[in-house]
Amino acid sequence: MIDIGDKIKRLRLKLGLTQEELAARTELSKGFISQLERNLTSPSIATLLDILEALGTDIAAFFAADAVNEKVVFSPDDMFVNEDSEIGASICWLVPNAQKNALEPILVTLAAGGSTVEDDPHEGEEFGYVLSGSIVLTIGSSKLRLKKGDSFCFKPIETHYISNPAKSEARVIWVVTPPSF
Numbered sequence: 001m002i003d004i005g006d007k008i009k010r011l012r013l014k015l016g017l018t019q020e021e022l023a024a025r026t027e028l029s030k031g032f033i034s035q036l037e038r039n040l041t042s043p044s045i046a047t048l049l050d051i052l053e054a055l056g057t058d059i060a061a062f063f064a065a066d067a068v069n070e071k072v073v074f075s076p077d078d079m080f081v082n083e084d085s086e087i088g089a090s091i092c093w094l095v096p097n098a099q100k101n102a103l104e105p106i107l108v109t110l111a112a113g114g115s116t117v118e119d120d121p122h123e124g125e126e127f128g129y130v131l132s133g134s135i136v137l138t139i140g141s142s143k144l145r146l147k148k149g150d151s152f153c154f155k156p157i158e159t160h161y162i163s164n165p166a167k168s169e170a171r172v173i174w175v176v177t178p179p180s181f
Helices: 004-014 019-026 030-037 045-054 059-063
Strands: 080-084 089-093 104-110 125-132 134-139 142-147 151-154 160-163 170-177
Touching (some): 125 142
Antiparallel strands (some): 089 104, 125 170
8 A cells, every 4th residue: 555645755855845845836734745744634636636746746657556666776787887998997887877866886997007087177076985906086286095995085176086006906986976977
């Protein structure tokens, strides 16, 4: 059985709306939306149709089986790898279609002497964790050395890239928000 209140709440939160904003879009009270989400009241069909329209869906999609749930677990078969032997880098997108998400995780493998391409400044944040080897993170004119077990986190307001000056391969988990790889 479908939990109407919970499903409405999840749709509202997915759209980044407050109860007050949803109430304003549907000409209902915030109190009604709150009670509805806690299953303390039930909407009429007309009210439910108004709420679903404000949430960008329709009644058929709302009551459809949850068979179209977003995928949560990804296997190597789902991942996409781009190897660039000229720069000695391999990038593996760990979550397919991550561009639709708020963040984009990749696995960067750098051969000895390899590097990623220089990335221009952009909105958001970047995080990385060195799984193996050692790298140099270049942000603007700063060069920061990291080794296995080190992590980095910064706002990309200057050009930036990572390189591997060592004689062995380096692997880094790198997460960007918003997606830009």
